[in-house]
Amino acid sequence: MDLFHIIAEERIQKAYKDGEFDNLKGYGKPLELEDLSSIPEELRMAYKIMKNAGYMEEESSLHKEMMTIETLMKKCDDRVEKVELQKKLNEKLLRWNQIMSKRGVKTHSALFKNYEHKIEKRFK
Numbered sequence: 696m697d698l699f700h701i702i703a704e705e706r707i708q709k710a711y712k713d714g715e716f717d718n719l720k721g722y723g724k725p726l727e728l729e730d731l732s733s734i735p736e737e738l739r740m741a742y743k744i745m746k747n748a749g750y751m752e753e754e755s756s757l758h759k760e761m762m763t764i765e766t767l768m769k770k771c772d773d774r775v776e777k778v779e780l781q782k783k784l785n786e787k788l789l790r791w792n793q794i795m796s797k798r799g800v801k802t803h804s805a806l807f808k809n810y811e812h813k814i815e816k817r818f819k
Contacts, residue, residue: 754794761787
């Protein structure tokens with residue numbers, strides 16, 4: 696152990712003995728641990744950082760769904776089914792852009808502005 700670890704450990708022990716940890720939020724309650732078993736071990740730290748920074752799981756699932764739909768569209772030969780997949784993809788993209796705009800993140804949504812205007816015209 697290097698000098699910094701020894702000093703830090705001594706200070707923690709002293710604070711514990713002095714009762715400085717007794718009034719901490721959640722003291723005496725069990726920890727709420729997340730199940731990260733579905734996330735590869737090498738990505739867990741990045742996942743936690745992103746989650747703590749405010750990136751929602753909905754955003755992640757939307758992104759996965761969009762990638763799946765795009766893959767299906769590339770392999771689809773039926774025009775009718777391809778149109779339906781494109782509609783689903785557009786819905787997911789609109790939802791994703793809403794999430795990003797609420798957070799103040801700029802997206803490449805200029806591509807979708809025309810689509811949004813078409814939708815607005817249909818509802819008017």
